[in-house]
Amino acid sequence: MKMHDNPTIALVGPGAIGATVAASLHEAGRTPALFGRTAHDHLDVRFDGGQIRVPGPVQTNPACIETTFDLVFVAVKTTQIEAASTWLSALCGEKTVICVLQNGVEQKSQFATYVPQHRVLPSVVWFPAQREADASVWLRGKPRLTLPDTRAAQTVVTALRGTRCSVDVTEDFISIAWRKLLQNAVAGLMVLTGRRAGMYSRSDRTPVARVSKGMH
Ligand SMILES: NC(=O)c1ccc[n+]([C@@H]2O[C@H](COP(=O)([O-])OP(=O)(O)OC[C@H]3O[C@@H](n4cnc5c(N)ncnc54)[C@H](OP(=O)(O)O)[C@@H]3O)[C@@H](O)[C@H]2O)c1
Known part of the structure; x- marks a missing residue:
């Protein structure tokens, strides 16, 4: 075996x-x-x-x-x-x-x-x-x-x-690990501010979240 x-x-x-x-x-x-x-x-x-x-x-x-x-x-x-x-x-x-x-x-x-x-x-x-x-x-x-x-x-x-x-x-583990880490970073803003995900719909915050999640 x-x-x-x-x-x-x-x-x-x-x-x-x-x-x-x-x-x-x-x-x-x-x-x-x-x-x-x-x-x-x-x-x-x-x-x-x-x-x-x-x-x-x-x-x-x-x-x-x-x-x-x-x-x-x-x-x-x-x-x-x-x-x-x-x-x-x-x-x-x-x-x-x-x-x-x-x-x-x-x-x-x-x-x-x-x-x-x-x-x-x-x-x-x-x-x-x-x-x-x-x-x-x-x-x-x-x-x-x-x-x-x-x-x-x-x-x-x-x-x-x-x-x-x-x-x-x-085969591309490192990219996925980075993506998850950046998702955590974005979610961390909610923890820091005590707000829910709706906070990202504000026009001055959406770009920050998009860049962090690799969607720019
Ligand atoms: N929780 C989530 O939703 C989540 C999601 C994704 C990733 N993660 C990641 O997963 C990892 C673990 O997080 P967690 O939330 O599961 O943490 P956790 O609930 O605090 O569990 C950590 C465990 O390790 C034990 N521990 C601490 N020091 C030790 C030692 N010297 N020897 C042996 N065991 C020891 C703790 O024991 P005690 O009971 O004595 O504290 C506890 O049982 C972290 O890197 C976190 O970022 C967590």
Whole structure:
């Protein structure tokens, strides 16, 4: 059997995005091992029409890890990479695919201090999810990832096949990652001003949004 036919899967950072991917895997009978900063017995992800409970525990001590995994999803925030890096040494072997579930275009370089860049598989995360006060997650859209079209990506495609989280691959990953980043930048103006999308219909704001989204 080839390694990526039935990969062993770990997930570091079981927050809004990480718990959603974990729930998608669990629903398909491929429950990942969970590693995080805060201990939980399980994870709950709710969405329109249902809820998935992912059995834990969320393990919090890298020193207790005794095995490496074929595929490690990393879904900590960018500011948490350094603190989370001890998990990478504990969970990754020479052939582990490290799929980074983060916004941005610099995933490979941001992890370069901790793992060889060629082992890092960046992704574009398309779905909105948020954590609730009780640490459960509210999934607010259809889970979808885009990955660069590489051999390592096939491990993720295989792991998530037939799950509620769809995966597509592209030969022009960097353009798509930039597009998503610029969409976030435009949306950030709403957060900063406390306004809704209608703000972009004002004639002095529309051009800013269009340039940011590459539509000029
Ligand atoms: N949320 C969205 O809608 C969305 C959409 C697209 C892209 N993204 C991107 O996805 C990434 C993750 O965002 P998120 O919203 O899922 O963040 P989040 O809900 O805050 O999740 C981060 C998770 O990482 C854990 N963590 C923090 N430090 C850690 C450490 N040292 N070791 C292990 N785990 C650690 C956190 O644990 P605690 O429980 O202790 O905090 C939490 O479970 C970000 O880059 C974000 O930009 C998010």
